[in-house]
Amino acid sequence: MNRLHPLSAVTYAIQYGFLWLWIPVFLVVVLAGVFDPVSGAWVPVAAPFGFLFGIGYGVAYYYRFGYEVTTDTVDVSSGVVARRSREIPYRRIQNVDIRQSVFQRLFGLATVSVETAGGGDTEASLYFVSEGEANRLQSEIRRRTAEAKGQQRDRKRARRDEAKREGESEDEPASRDLIGPEPPEEFDRPAGPTDGEVPPRNAADDTTRVRDATGDVGADARTDRVGPEPADRTEGFGPVTDRDRREDPTAHPQKERLFDLEAKELLLYSFTSFRPAAVAAVLFIFFFATEAVVDLFVTIAQPFGGPTDLETGDTASYGILTIISGVISILVTYALSVAYTFATYYDFQLGRVGDDFVYERGLLQRYSGSIPSEKVQAVTVTDNPLQRLIEYGGLWVETAGYGPESNGGSQSAVPLAQHPRVYRFTENLTGVETPKFEGPPPIARRRYLVRYSLLAAVFVAIAFGVSTVTAFENWYVAAAAFLAVPPAAHLRYVHIGYYVGDDHIVIRGGFWRRRTTVVPYYRLQTVSVRRSIFQRRLGIASLVVDTASSRSFFWSSTTVYDIDLEDAREARDTSRDRLQTALRERAADDDLGLEVDFT
Structure with a gap:
């Protein structure tokens, strides 16, 4: 087991020292009010004992804390009295974050957090390790995680191929009866050495592992390469090959830069x-x-x-x-x-390592983390009125299970760029066709006029109530709020839109922060039609699209508001049908669904 950086012992000692300092102080104060022999004057004597005990506990915690990166798991042991041992399988690891505060950057330290799929809490945190050790752990765990997930995909593909072969073998006798007798054995055997012979090894026939179309590593591919690996090997091509590891045991996946925030x-x-x-x-x-x-x-x-x-x-x-x-x-x-x-976004960099997006950012506190492409549920283009005025916008991805910033699993991929560039990134990333938005019927605008008029009336009523209890007399000035009702209703109306494409459903809405969300059909969890009392009277409905994004637990689901009822039902049925088609195609192609190199 590896230990944390020695400065961690100092940090734990001070932290637990001040924590335990207050325990004897509290006990003395409480007992002094109950028992006469106990006096409050004992506090200056009891407090140092608590502080010293806390220091001892912090040092013991440091020596009892250990971590290790094994072949199959990341092991973390902690606890002084009650021991806790965790073995985190690589296939469950979703992200390895590195965080550095100002203090940590001054002393060359870092905090490493291991996040797992399906939860928003940190599975294990290492306070603190050296900056070099943090980078080594992040790279090593990422590499082993990619290998574990690749092996999992290989097993799934092998089971699918085996099932396909079993299905073909059941039909084989009938097909042979139709086409005649089985051909002679020599026509089935390819030209080459006979059984038991070992083909001669050619120096130019070095076996190496290369990626197939899905990004996995195949064991049987060969390349006619003589000599060592070229120095200018392309970066960002997933797991390092076995040949690379034999030549350089410390080899790790290389990062390919995708976007820099200028x-x-x-x-x-x-x-x-x-x-x-x-x-x-x-x-x-x-x-x-x-x-x-x-x-x-x-x-x-x-x-x-x-x-x-x-x-x-x-x-x-x-x-x-x-x-x-x-x-x-x-x-x-x-x-x-x-x-x-x-x-927060100083020196923002986005790159890729294998099939994961990786990012770095921060001026005072430096963050480094990753966004697994297989966990991306939806892609959203955002902008506000000021950004639309200068034709800029941002690109965010919503992930399942993990939210790096406690923002519901939504992470910035491109904080800000010109609109044409952001739209091109979105199309390259998701493969979505250019959407042709459909909007709500005109009756929805009338609904917004009534709603905002009621809000303006409430504002005037509040101003009148204030005037009755204060010296403020010109309460009727608040009636100017009614002037903002027509433009507010119109702006809300024109920014609502949706598009039901062949492979994606695209939903747009919002004025102050407009969100255009692209959801692949295979990421859909539920598609439902909801109607309030007022919507039922007007013959309109809202189309609610749910994914496995953590954002849905913190904020409202992606929704198309106030569209025609028949249009909402048709979009719901179409989405459900295309969901099944997309799942079958995805299973057959073993596709990640996203183009990682989206620039």
């Missing part, structure tokens, strides 16, 4: 996207520094007619203070969002 695209992406985490950061700052933040708002608002302080202001000055505070809050939130996006 500086211009990074800046555009940072300034044209918004991160909800920025709102949480602003609220956190305001919660812990409320008085200082309010004083800052008052100071900034004074030159514009704001109050001198919160006690001596009038209605007008308070209104100015409210506007200034709101503007400052929005600007600070936007600035934090820009900084967060820039730091």
